[in-house]
Amino acid sequence: MAKNAKKPTKVRRVSPLKPGLSGASRLVQSRVHAGMRAATLSRSSMLRFSASVLFVFFALAFVALWLGGHLSVVRDNVDAFKRNQLMAMGFTVERIDVTGEGRLNEADVRAAVGIYEGDYFFGADLRRAQSNTESLPWVDRAVVRRLWPNRIVVQLVETAPYALYQKDGQLHLTAYDGEIIAPYDPEAGDLPSDLRLFIGDDAAQHAQSISETLQHHPAVWADTDVLTRYPSGRWDVTFRDGRVLRLPLTDLDAALRRFVALKTHTTTRYAIVDLRLADRMTLTPAYPIDA
Incomplete structure (x- = not known):
């Protein structure tokens, strides 16, 4: 019985490196890679196309606003929004200090400066305030500056009478x-x-x-x-x-x-x-x- 028993059949495995199948594998891989590259190129092309369309759209919108005279209105609205947001965060003038006003009336100096408590801190026109202050009698020089976070300081040097x-x-x-x-x-x-x-x-x-x-x-x-x-x-x-x-x-x-x-x-x-x-x-x- 033992002699007549059939031996188990061996399963022959075909190596992927066999010459007959290696070319087919490379062909499949190359087609897969080609498909991936095509998909990538398609996405890149689509992104470039979308960016071009958006650029043209915004350029045309800018030209239309400029020709229609609305660009300044848009800019003013953006500036107003930014100013309101910063003022809501506390960036307002809370104090105005005047020093060196020996012969001058402080109220006259404050009126010339033209900056008041509650004004937008970063919107204060310091150059105009300095020019107006230096036009007052007795003022030889004036320095107007911001002092973080909420003060405006006005320093005066009076003219010496000769x-x-x-x-x-x-x-x-x-x-x-x-x-x-x-x-x-x-x-x-x-x-x-x-x-x-x-x-x-x-x-x-x-x-x-x-x-x-x-x-x-x-x-x-x-x-x-x-x-x-x-x-x-x-x-x-x-x-x-x-x-x-x-x-x-x-x-x-x-x-x-x-x-x-x-x-x-x-x-x-x-x-x-x-x-x-x-x-x-x-x-x-x-x-x-x-x-």
């Missing part, structure tokens, strides 16, 4: 460069007591030049009270005791040296010392001379 200027019968305070600061107020008690008075149509504009010339002669400058400029450009100097020095049009330093020498070598009081001519000096006594 002289008095008489124009059309009215007295004005002027700066060193001749710029008119404000009308003169005799009730103001914080003004310097040694302000010189300049008289003449354009005396304020030339005050700096004549002042620097006189300051080279301290004895003359210390007693100077009033400086009068004539249309020709010539100056008269009136001293605190009422004496008058008439200066020439040119070569002022030489004339002032002659005057200082006269003061040094004589005790006679003169009401007028006329130095308009370079080769002579005309003296008018301060009191009548007996015959």
Whole structure:
């Protein structure tokens, strides 16, 4: 029985590497890859096409808005939406601090700044606020800046009064460069007591030049009270005791040296010392001379 028993049939396996089947496998794989590449290319083409369509759509919409004059309206609406959102988040002006307003009314400064509590913090026009503030009397310089997170700070530097200027019968305070600061107020008690008075149509504009010339002669400058400029450009100097020095049009330093020498070598009081001519000096006594 054992000898006649059939042996189990062996299953022969065909190797995928057999020459007869390897080509078919590669063909199937290549077709699969080709299909995948085609699908990928189709998706990429579709995306590029969609992007092109969207670009053309938005470009046409932009041109239509621009031609119709609605682009600014859209932009304003977007800006308003952004501003409202930020203001809702707390970005509003809560404090406005003003410093350096010695002679100025703080209310006038705040009105010139034009920024108020509750305004949009990032919408404050600092340049306009600075320009408006610097146009106020007494203001030499102004700095307006934001201080995070909700403050606006205004820093002022006031103009120092240098002289008095008489124009059309009215007295004005002027700066060193001749710029008119404000009308003169005799009730103001914080003004310097040694302000010189300049008289003449354009005396304020030339005050700096004549002042620097006189300051080279301290004895003359210390007693100077009033400086009068004539249309020709010539100056008269009136001293605190009422004496008058008439200066020439040119070569002022030489004339002032002659005057200082006269003061040094004589005790006679003169009401007028006329130095308009370079080769002579005309003296008018301060009191009548007996015959």
